[in-house]
Every structure is written in C-alpha cells, then in structure tokens.
Amino acid sequence: MKLENMLTKSIEKFSKEAFELNYSLANNPELSSEEFESSKKIVELLNKHGIKAERIFFGFETAFFGKVIENKNSNVNLAILTEYDALPDVGHGCGHSASAAISVLSALALKDNEHLINANIDIIGTPDEEVKGIKTPMADGGVFDKYDAVIMVHLSNTSMPNTRFLALQAYEIEFTGKPSHAAASPWDGRSALDGLMLSIHGFDMIRKNLRPSTQVEGIILDGGVATNIIPEKAKGKYRFRSNSSKYLDGELIPWVRDIVEGCARATQTKSEIKLLDYPYRDMNYLESGTDIIKSVMEDYNIKYEISKAATGSSDIGSVSYRCPAFHPMIAITDEDVALHTRKFAELVKSEKSEQAIYNGSILIDGFIARLLENPDELKKIKAEFNS
Structure with missing residues (x-):
C-alpha cells in the first residue's frame, strides 16, 4: 500500500490546480472537435509539472498525448x-470538464511518484465523445493495442465501479421524390416525406420484435418547404442502440x-x-478489473451501486475490444439530477x-497502484480479456 498512500498525498497536493482546471473548462465550454483552448490548457498544465505532452494526436487537432512515466525496463x-x-x-452537462480534471490530477500524482513506479503510463486526450466518437478511429488505428489496461472516470448522480454501455450507430436517412402542386396535379408528384414517414412507422412497428x-x-430534419408542394426531399436522423x-x-x-x-x-x-x-461498440465489461x-x-x-443494465453509449466501448478498458462513475450529487441538463x-x-x-482521482490511482503492487491482478484482467 506504500505507493497508494503516496499517491493519495500527491492527489491532495495537486488538487487545487485540478479544481481550477475544472472551473476554467466548465465556464468556457467548447463543443465536440472544437476543444482547442481546452486541450491547450490541459497540455500546458501537464507540461508545467514535467509530463511531456503534445497537442494534435493521431491526426486530430484537439487530441493530445502525454508521457506520464516512461520506464524502458518495464x-x-x-x-x-x-x-x-x-x-x-x-x-458541461455531461461533466467532461471535471472528468478531464480527474484524469489530469491522477496523472500529476503518478508523475510525482515516478521513482516508485515500474511501468509506462500515458495520458491520452480523446476529444469529441459526444458526437463523432474519436476513440473509435483511434481504436481501429491501433492506438490502444499495446496497453494492459486503460481507465477514465465520468461523473454521474450515482457512483459505479464500471459502466455497461450500449453499442450505437447513427444514420442519416434521405428520400428523394418528385415535386408537384399538391392540389392541381398531385398525381404528377411522388412525396419524399411519405417515404420517410413510412420508414419511421416501419421502425416503430418492429420494436415489438427487437431484443431487450x-x-x-430519431428526428425529422427536413420534411418539405410548403404544404402545397409535394416534397421532393425529406431527411431524418436516427440512432440505433x-x-x-x-x-x-x-x-x-x-x-x-x-x-x-x-x-x-x-x-x-x-x-x-x-x-x-463513428459507430460505438458495447462495453466489454471485465469483472476482474x-x-x-x-x-x-x-x-x-x-x-456505489452495481447495474446489470447497459446505460447510454460511449466510444470507450470501441476501446474495450482492443484492450482492457474501465469506466467507473463518480457521483457529484445524491440528488436525482439527470446528465445532459443545465x-x-x-x-x-x-x-x-x-x-x-x-x-475520481483516488479511483484511478488506487486502481493503478493495486495493479502494480499485485501483478497477478493484471494477469487476471488480461486472461479475462483474452478469454
């Protein structure tokens, strides 16, 4: 427990800077793939404390990569x-500003104790979780293949040691018909909106046959331009999980x-x-970790609570099929306050x-410390992942 105790002291040492980072990001929110100032601020804080971090990673301008600890003998x-x-x-109705602060605080505490750590530890900035899911192309490109385990913490109204996620795919559905005057010559037209609406009814009708x-x-993005014109174009966006x-x-x-x-x-x-x-995969949930x-x-x-049901979706699901990945939740309140709200x-x-x-930082660094102090636990995780 020596390493874990030292990490806890270092978390306390750097906590004020992490809190300030959260407040800065929370009060200056940036949308998905537009997190230029956010990533800059995070990288500057990491570099300030000796963690070599660089912006622009794997071709993504708002991603970053940092070497927390480099140990070539491990x-x-x-x-x-x-x-x-x-x-x-x-x-930040999903709490990503605080989640970033958790990851940074964990990294700073680890760096502060690198003389006690026989491992290679990186910190990776994975932007645009809410829309495109940048972890997916990173995973498909092999970014995570070398890792024995990766972890991050998300905020919620309930603490959980890990999270089950739904696979997700989002589609744009577009119909093209033939416009015509809706009253004078409707027989000359073919309604794109009819095609879209019929599809929506089709999606609703198959629900009873879908697995639990x-x-x-979904939503309708475009349903026509005027009531007296048979719509030539109609468009919708649907997500399937x-x-x-x-x-x-x-x-x-x-x-x-x-x-x-x-x-x-x-x-x-x-x-x-x-x-x-990018499609999100379901979470490869590993009991050992x-x-x-x-x-x-x-x-x-x-x-904490344990949930057997999958909740929401995240691109970390894609990561979890390339290496062992863990996504605990930390409660910010005991009230029933929904995520994605003001x-x-x-x-x-x-x-x-x-x-x-x-x-959240206690969770990440406690997890890492126990893996390093008990190598058999890491072997169990890898065995379960490969089973």
Whole structure:
C-alpha cells in the first residue's frame, strides 16, 4: 500500500490546480472537435509539472498525448483517457470538464511518484465523445493495442465501479421524390416525406420484435418547404442502440436498411441511408478489473451501486475490444439530477465538483497502484480479456 498512500498525498497536493482546471473548462465550454483552448490548457498544465505532452494526436487537432512515466525496463503499459468536450446549449452537462480534471490530477500524482513506479503510463486526450466518437478511429488505428489496461472516470448522480454501455450507430436517412402542386396535379408528384414517414412507422412497428436493451430514436430534419408542394426531399436522423454490437451489425441494421429500401419502393421514391460519425461498440465489461475498483471504493468509503443494465453509449466501448478498458462513475450529487441538463452543468461549476474530482482521482490511482503492487491482478484482467 506504500505507493497508494503516496499517491493519495500527491492527489491532495495537486488538487487545487485540478479544481481550477475544472472551473476554467466548465465556464468556457467548447463543443465536440472544437476543444482547442481546452486541450491547450490541459497540455500546458501537464507540461508545467514535467509530463511531456503534445497537442494534435493521431491526426486530430484537439487530441493530445502525454508521457506520464516512461520506464524502458518495464513491459507494463497503462493509460489514462481524458474527455473534455461540451454539449450545445447546456455546456458541461455531461461533466467532461471535471472528468478531464480527474484524469489530469491522477496523472500529476503518478508523475510525482515516478521513482516508485515500474511501468509506462500515458495520458491520452480523446476529444469529441459526444458526437463523432474519436476513440473509435483511434481504436481501429491501433492506438490502444499495446496497453494492459486503460481507465477514465465520468461523473454521474450515482457512483459505479464500471459502466455497461450500449453499442450505437447513427444514420442519416434521405428520400428523394418528385415535386408537384399538391392540389392541381398531385398525381404528377411522388412525396419524399411519405417515404420517410413510412420508414419511421416501419421502425416503430418492429420494436415489438427487437431484443431487450435495443433502442430506436430519431428526428425529422427536413420534411418539405410548403404544404402545397409535394416534397421532393425529406431527411431524418436516427440512432440505433443495442447491448450487443453483433446484434446491431448483423440483424438490426440490415433490417433497417430493408425498411428504408422497401418504403422507397412503396412510395416510388429514391432513398439513401448513410452512417454518421463513428459507430460505438458495447462495453466489454471485465469483472476482474471491476472488482479492483470496487475494493478501492470500499476502502475509501465511496458508496456505489452495481447495474446489470447497459446505460447510454460511449466510444470507450470501441476501446474495450482492443484492450482492457474501465469506466467507473463518480457521483457529484445524491440528488436525482439527470446528465445532459443545465442543472447538472451548474453542479459541475459548483464546489460539489471538488469532492467528485478528488474521489475520481483516488479511483484511478488506487486502481493503478493495486495493479502494480499485485501483478497477478493484471494477469487476471488480461486472461479475462483474452478469454
């Protein structure tokens, strides 16, 4: 426990700077893929304390990569992931400003004790979790393949040692018809809106046949320009989620494509369905590593809950199939305040965020310390991942 005790002291040492980082990011929110000042501020703080970090990583301008500890004599490779994008209108209603502060504080404490650590530890800035999901192309490109484990902490209204996520794919669905006067010569027209609406009804009608934990959600982006013109163009955006990437890829999305194509034939229109952003995979949930995080929570009196149900989606799911990945949640409040709301964003700006940032850093560094002080635990994680 020597390393863990020292890390705890270092977390206290650097906590004020981490709190200030959160407040700065929370009061100056930047949208997905626009986190230029946020990533700059994080990198500057890391460099200030001797962590060699550089902006622009893997071709993404707002990503970054930092070497917290470099030990060429060690074959243990760990990484801390960092999110810092905000939401339109509500700012940091998902708490990514505090999540970034947690990752940075954890890294600073580790750097402060590098003489005690026989491992290679990196910190990676992974922007645009809310829209495109930049961790997915990073994962597909092999960024995480060398790591024995990666971890980050997210805020919530309930603490959890790990999170189950739904796989997600988002699509733009567009129909093209033939315009005509809706009253004088409707027979000359073919309504693109009819094709889109029929597809939406099709999505609703298959719900009863979908597997549990499958979700369908969407909006109409374009439904025409005037009531007396048969719409030539209609467009919608739909997201499809499942707790199984295999089911999403192999069954649901092919069915969705059949519906769209069938509705185009039925309305004598043309259809196009195209994938938006990067797909998110479900979470490869590893019990062995989750148990270690539980033990940290218990030893530091952090109350937690365990959920068997997948909740929401995140691009860390894509990472979890390339290396062991962990995504605990830390409560910022015991009230039922929903994420992605202005009320949650206000909590992130408040002093309540400070205890959450401290607790989150305890989780990350406690997890890392226990892996390093008990090598058999890391072997268990790798064995479960490879099973």
